[in-house]
Amino acid sequence: MxxxxxxxxxxxxxxxxxxxxxxxxxxxxxxxxxxxxxxxxxxxxxxxxxxxxxEHVQEALMEYLKKDGVVHGLDMATTAKKEFIQTFDELILKPRNLEYKLQFTGPTGANVVETALKLARLIKGRSNIVAFTNGYHGLSQGALAVTGNNEYRDESYISRCNATFMPYDGYFGEVNTLEYFRKFLEDGSSGVDLPAAVILETIQGEGGINVVSKEWLQELETICKEFDILLIVDDIQVGNGRTGEFFSFEFAGINPDMVTLSKSIGGGLPMALLLFRPELDQWKQGEHTGTFRGNNLAFVASKVCLENYWQSDDLxxxxxxxxxxxxxxxxxxxxxxxxxxxxxxxxxxxxxxxxxxxxxxxxxxxxxxxxxxxxxxxxxxxxxxxxxxxxxxxxxxxxxxxxxxxxxxxxxxxxxxxxxxxxxxx
Incomplete structure (x- = not known):
């Protein structure tokens, strides 16, 4: 060592x-x-x-590389990307009646969180983002600003601008913390600016395995709709089947405005993906880019995982x-x-x-x-x-x-x- x-x-x-x-x-x-x-x-x-x-990923990758499949292609159209998008739509989105556009960001979770926050602010013309106590969303400055975990926050480099923290479900025991959140939104003098978006994990992984209830999540969606706030679910760690369903929010029957995916979506290879409602696609051409926005090997790996594990309810x-x-x-x-x-x-x-x-x-x-x-x-x-x-x-x-x-x-x-x-x- x-x-x-x-x-x-x-x-x-x-x-x-x-x-x-x-x-x-x-x-x-x-x-x-x-x-x-x-x-x-x-x-x-x-x-x-x-x-x-x-084993499915190994075989697919070796076959793809032997055929000289495109490895790096920026955001150009490739066969690997086409087949991944088609498979994801057919096996994940359509069966759940979810209509989302896909945006491929840089390959990490922090990359896709940054993208979601940037797009939410662009759409709403507001800069404040509400996050929750003990939440974790990444360590780049924008993602870190909405991360509550004290281990990663330091005054020398953290940006405290444009982020407001609210208590997560169960933070005060039996108290309904969304009543607290609603009060801040209703009071124009609360000091909390109307946010562009709310971002949360349905299970706070790094925060201590804090699990949100179905009722709390449903009420949060209602509040967001009432106050014209975008709801972003960070499904980077607990999505991709971790809770049994592909998306961790499915059990609550909600439909987030945006969903961030990374980690296992790449089948073990680096890949990050932002899902958002079609009407939110308000980017100008090339307005948000990245050299590695779309890992073709990860497309191959992800496609074969989706085909082998999400054709049925077995997994x-x-x-x-x-x-x-x-x-x-x-x-x-x-x-x-x-x-x-x-x-x-x-x-x-x-x-x-x-x-x-x-x-x-x-x-x-x-x-x-x-x-x-x-x-x-x-x-x-x-x-x-x-x-x-x-x-x-x-x-x-x-x-x-x-x-x-x-x-x-x-x-x-x-x-x-x-x-x-x-x-x-x-």
Whole structure:
């Protein structure tokens, strides 16, 4: 690991949580240079919903490259782009009665968030954007301005202009936070300018697996329509089937004005996509560009994933089935220690969190112990106080159960060590 310490920037992060050199990957397994296999409950922070080195993606990419398929084409028309757009429309949009135009932005989540904010301001002629407590939307300046996570905000580089934060669902417990939001909008002297848009995640991944309710989401859509505000759903981490349905907002029956997609939409390759209602397409030609706006290899990968996993409800049903296994096992572990700790298990689909309320440092310790059990799971939340579970959607039931057993072993060993240490101190 010394070469990374000597030559790579101090900004590196995940390498510190998982200090080994990974050489190979397949499905839900990462293998390091020593041949040690690790079960991956992180999946590239939600980028690998279809697993590492998905066999369908591998075959499609190799065939495409052998035929000298276009790799880079700016926003020119290519066969790969045409086939992706057709497949996305036929398998994702039409079955859900969604009518959206597609805009290909730079290949990251932050790129597509920046695009959505810019377009919303252009359309409405207003600069304010409302975001929510603990939300995460990216680390470029515009996206960072609407990111609430304190770990990434610093006065030396953050832009605090044109963004207002409101409390997310559940932020004040049982209080309906949208009544608070509505009051600000109704009062012309509240100091909150009428926003061009509201942006939110239906499950705050980096924010701590905070899950929005159906009723809250429906009410937010109503407020946005009433006050002529665009509703942007950031589905970068929890879209693409993570909740069981392709879009994380489907369960609420809403129709956002814009949807941001990245991470798993590229089938494991860099790609970002903005969806918006056709009447919002008010760009001038070339008004928002980017050298890598449209990764042809990602088009190929995404198309084959859509064809293999979204022709039927099989993947969705599998996610709902595996959610039950994940949720019940985490609740079982929590119940085992209920006399000593208050543990909250929450989530939807295959995005779950495990939080020990009494000690915010325990999540990081659990992650460390899990790594010793050859399990990859990260932390999230305002103080990294939540263990986050994002296994590939395609993980087998046996491997999911094995990973959960390793997680339980890690929790048991950590709590045992803590108890022994406490006994020795007294």
């Amino acid at each position: 010394r070469i990374f310490e000597n030559l790579e920037s101090e900004v590196r992060g995940y390498i510190r949580s998982f200090p080994t050199i990974f050489e190979k990957s397949k499905g839900a397994i990462l293998t390091d240079e020593q041949g040690e296999e690790f079960i991956d409950f992180f999946a590239g922070a939600g980028t690998l919903n279809y697993g590492h080195n998905n 969705s049903n599998a996610v709902f089935y595996k959610e039950k296994i994940l949720k019940e096992k985490l609740q079982e572990i929590a119940k085992k220690y209920e006399d000593e700790y208050t543990i909250d298990v929450r989530g939807r689909g295959l995005a779950y969190g495990f939080e020990v309320k009494e000690d915010k440092s325990i999540a990081s310790e659990i992650s460390e112990y899990a790594f010793k059990e050859n399990l990859i799971c990260e932390t999230c939340g305002s103080q990294n106080q939540v263990v986050k579970f994002l296994p590939p959607l395609t993980i087998s039931e046996d491997l999911l159960n094995e990973g959960l057993q390793r997680f339980e072993n890690a929790v048991d060993k950590l709590f045992k060590d803590k108890k022994e240490k406490l006994t020795q101190e007294f």
